[in-house]
Amino acid sequence: MxxxxxxxxxxxxxxxxxxxxxxxxxxxxxxxxxxxxxxxxxxxxxxxxxxxxxxxxxxxxxxxxxxxxxxxxxRGVVFQKYSVFPHLTALQNVMLGLEFAASPVMARLFGKAKRKAKTEALDMLNCVGLGHAVHKYPSELSGGMQQRLAIAQALIKKxxxxxxxxxxxxxxxxxxxxxxxxxxxxxxxxxxxxxxxxxxxxxxxxxxxxxxxxxxxxxxxxxxxxxxxxxxxxxxxxxxxxxxxxxxxxxxxxxxx
Structure with a gap:
């Protein structure tokens, strides 16, 4: 705290x-x-x-x-306008913060590190009620779902x-x-x-x-x-x-x- x-x-x-x-x-x-x-x-x-x-x-x-x-x-931030990446799925949007933290240049993980990041992102998506939409793109989500995705994106780094x-x-x-x-x-x-x-x-x-x-x-x-x-x-x-x-x-x- x-x-x-x-x-x-x-x-x-x-x-x-x-x-x-x-x-x-x-x-x-x-x-x-x-x-x-x-x-x-x-x-x-x-x-x-x-x-x-x-x-x-x-x-x-x-x-x-x-x-x-x-x-x-x-410090995480969520704006009124949904701050998610339209070309990435919900899962990829949430994983991205973990990938940038571990690999600032390439923003890509491999092997065990990637599996761990995927598990953490899936857990966060489940927390915000998007466990059923992990492979959907933001354009396929309602406004409320996009805002939940933005919250998950902000919270993944704790x-x-x-x-x-x-x-x-x-x-x-x-x-x-x-x-x-x-x-x-x-x-x-x-x-x-x-x-x-x-x-x-x-x-x-x-x-x-x-x-x-x-x-x-x-x-x-x-x-x-x-x-x-x-x-x-x-x-x-x-x-x-x-x-x-x-x-x-x-x-x-x-x-x-």
Whole structure:
């Protein structure tokens, strides 16, 4: 399990401040739901967690060690748009992470190593309910199945942190609920720390152990470039689908618009 510490993090692009003065202490094994209006830095924060971008100021620590400045296998990511390879079968998509890790140049395994990777990939596909579709290509899978495949692809390397950027937005309600249950089971089984960006407040409180809202507190035109968004609400969820103080639900819902 991984503890995440965010110390006075700012993110500035040229003369535009996107995030300012973000402080967070995340317990190992937490499921963090990030909410807030569009453009308030949620996805930017996720990219910094991934290592795809670096803070302009401050630092992010994993178990007391500063975050690597580039993506690494200890962080998996799932996007809203299915991040799978269309020319590979479901099994090949999931095996690919293991092949790249063991053979960075050729991305190919042979003999015992290949059999081991295949077994691990089959186990993961079974975990996400795709054991019957291992030889199908993404174009032959439904949207919900493709997103389950993307989750399997992200988890095959056993990341300490899973990053989800609106991963269920394109799914219809029935399929979304099914994928929610799969994700929650895998989160509990693997003991990961999860960060999920969502615009769906009910989803945030259903899945998250903690709901964190980003928003701008300074909104006058002359302030918009100098100041960015920061943490405006930070609520621990007690296992119910609503926040502990009902009046905050209205404020969070307004912030998420």
């Amino acid at each position: 991984t503890r995440v510490t965010v110390e006075n993090v700012w993110k500035v692009y040229d003369d535009q401040t996107v995030l300012e003065n973000v402080h967070l202490e995340i317990e190992p094994g937490s499921f963090i739901a990030l909410v807030g209006p569009s453009g308030c830095g949620k996805s930017t924060f996720l990219r910094m967690m991934l290592g795809d971008e670096a803070p302009s100021r401050g630092r992010i620590l994993l178990d007391g060690v500063e975050l690597d400045a580039e993506p690494s296998p200890d 990341p300490k942190i899973l990053l989800l950027d609106e991963p269920f937005g394109a799914l219809d309600p029935g399929i979304r609920a099914e994928v929610h249950e799969i994700l929650l089971r895998l989160w509990r089984d693997e003991g990961m720390t999860v960060f999920m960006v969502t615009h769906d407040l009910s989803e945030a409180f259903k899945l998250g152990t903690r709901v964190i809202a980003f928003d701008r507190v300074r909104t006058r035109p002359e302030e918009m470039k100098v100041y960015g968004a920061t943490v405006t609400f930070d609520l621990k969820v007690d296992g119910k689908s609503v926040p502990p103080r009902p009046e905050l639900r209205e404020e969070l819902a307004a912030a998420a618009q």
